[in-house]
Amino acid sequence: MRTYGQYCPIARGAELFAERWTPLIIRNLYLGCETFGEILAGAPGLSRTLLTQRLQQLERVGIVASAPKGHGRGHRYRLTSSGQDLFKVCETLGEWGARWLEIAPENLDPYVALWSMCNALRSERLPDRRVVIRFDFTGYRPHERYWLLIEQGETEICKTYPGLDEDLYITADAEAFVKWHAGQLTWVQATRDSQIQLEGPSWLVRAFPQWNSRSMFAHVKPDPSVGKAIVRTPT
Template identity: 80%
Template sequence: MRTYGQYCPIARGAEIFAERWTPLIIRNLHLGCDTFGGILEGAPGLSHTLLAQRLKQLERLGIVESVPKPQGRGHRYQLTDSGHDLFGVCETLGAWGARWLEIAPENLDPYLALWSMCNALRPERLPEQRVVIRFDFTGFRPHERYWLLLEHGETEICKTYPGLDEDLYITAEAEAFVKWHAGRLSWAEAVRDSRIRLDGPPWLIRAFPTWNARSMFAHIKPAYDRALPNRGGGPQRTAGTLNAG
């Protein structure tokens, strides 16, 4: 690991926190992803090899610990007290990003928004019976289709047809779905403009937006009125981009 060679706590903390993928690993562990595969699922682009390296490093530093699974082989990963404190840094960074950084086209990954949505569902509001929801995403990326399975308060995202009857069909522009989840677009706006369309039983259509499946930063109002200096004579633009979390 490269170091700044300074005693300053900011420098020493940044040597750990600013490693690529480390904040997302900490975030995923906080959200309850306690297996190797679960952590990977919420970090598209992270390789198996690099995740293994990062987890070993975080264990060595006392930020993450692994414990044997109660049943079967393998280990579960969890944050230590130090790791939970470090997630507080993730929260502060996320709040800053939600306030000051726009969501650019390259950040519009509907799968990640769907994965994040599943971690924000309120189990007490979910239907008691099994529900299968098909999502069709259009827009910036090629057409993407996923299935969300809800049963007994548990959720599962399938990238291939699960062989079960579909109860609700949701067709959404990737941009609209991501920005709704991130709190940049209200459900009423998205549905009114047909950017998100639902087809299925009326009770399920009414219930879906009440499951409170938005980002933990959706309540933060962006400060995009603070524009960069207009040096080129064209339209002013606001600063920065950040993946929705």
């Protein structure tokens, strides 16, 4: 790990926190990810090798603790008191990003929004039977399709057909879906002009938007200046 060579707490903290992927690993652990696979699933693009290195580094400095699984191979990870305190930095950074940064086209990965939504579903509102939902996302990269399985309060995202009957079909523009989860669009706005379309039993169509507890930063409203071009007057 490279060092700034300064005693300043900002410099020393940044040496750890500003490492690529570290804030997302801390975020995923805070959201309840415990296993290597769960942490990896919430960070598309992060390699297994780099995640191993980051977890080892965070354990060495006391931010993360691990213990062998009770059954099977591998370990379970959790944030220590130090890690919980460091998440406050993630939270402040997220609030700043929600207020001052525009959601650009390269930020519109619908899988990340779906993963985030599944980690914050209102379990008390989920159906008491198995439900399989197919998502078809448009307007981002090539056409993307995922399946969400809900059973006994547990959720799983599948990237291939799970071999089960589908109960609800959702076709969504990626931008509308991401901004709805992020709190920048209401459900009425997101479904306007068929940006998000649902097909299935009426009770599921009505219930689906009620499951989403939205992003933890949905309460942060973007500054009015975000997204507006800055025009410089020639001198």
